[in-house]
Amino acid sequence: MRAxxxxxxxxxxxxxxxSGKAVSLETLAALGVLYWRISVDSPEGWEKQIDAIADExxxxxxxxxxxxxxxxxxxxxxERMAMFFKEHIHEDEEIRYLLAGSAYFDVREHxxxxxxxxxxxxxxxxxxxxxxxxxFSLDENERARTLxxxxxxxxxxxxxxxxxxxxxxxRVEYLKTFSGRDPTSQSVQVGA
Numbered sequence: 778m779r780a781x782x783x784x785x786x787x788x789x790x791x792x793x794x795x796s797g798k799a800v801s802l803e804t805l806a807a808l809g810v811l812y813w814r815i816s817v818d819s820p821e822g823w824e825k826q827i828d829a830i831a832d833e834x835x836x837x838x839x840x841x842x843x844x845x846x847x848x849x850x851x852x853x854x855x856e857r858m859a860m861f862f863k864e865h866i867h868e869d870e871e872i873r874y875l876l877a878g879s880a881y882f883d884v885r886e887h888x889x890x891x892x893x894x895x896x897x898x899x900x901x902x903x904x905x906x907x908x909x910x911x912x913f914s915l916d917e918n919e920r921a922r923t924l925x926x927x928x929x930x931x932x933x934x935x936x937x938x939x940x941x942x943x944x945x946x947x948r949v950e951y952l953k954t955f956s957g958r959d960p961t962s963q964s965v966q967v968g969a
Contacts, residue, residue, distance in 0.1 A: 778903070781894055791915055791916055793894075810904070834904075836926040838931055843920075846920075866936050867934065867947075868947045873902065879916050881913065
């Protein structure tokens with residue numbers, strides 16, 4: 778995986794939008810984003826390594842999805858990509874392991890409101906914490922086969938960015954955990 782600040786220049790979402798400003802794994806970890814490199818060609822088998830992480834983090838179910846222009850109709854593909862690219866949060870971790878292809882996960886840096894673009898390829902695993910604003914896009918190859926892990930039954934429920942989502946308890950908890958501040962409290966200044 779390689780990560781950088783998104784350049785915010787006009788252009789298609791599947792283009793790199795590389796600002797030239799690299800982002801370290803430490804910076805991502807400070808946002809709650811976790812990363813593993815587990816080769817899909819590992820002699821020990823990637824399944825054992827994924828199973829160990831799933832057991833440790835109490836993921837109980839999984840599925841495999843393929844996103845590709847070749848698999849879906851043009852309308853369905855465009856509709857799904859637009860939905861995934863709209864800024865949102867989830868009320869549970871988002872866990873993805875790329876089995877084939879490549880894609881982008883953009884995460885919102887809460888301290889600057891800047892986008893950080895993470896480019897994942899086969900063998901990359903990423904975990905986004907509940908409550909982090911993010912979005913997803915395929916890259917120029919327009920194909921990714923992904924293992925998704927879940928704590929319960931497979932589901933994908935997005936809460937799109939807006940005033941109500943900013944007050945969502947998972948968003949509030951995320952900000953408390955990773956920024957040390959409570960966005961629901963208001964500071965009061967006491968005069969001298």
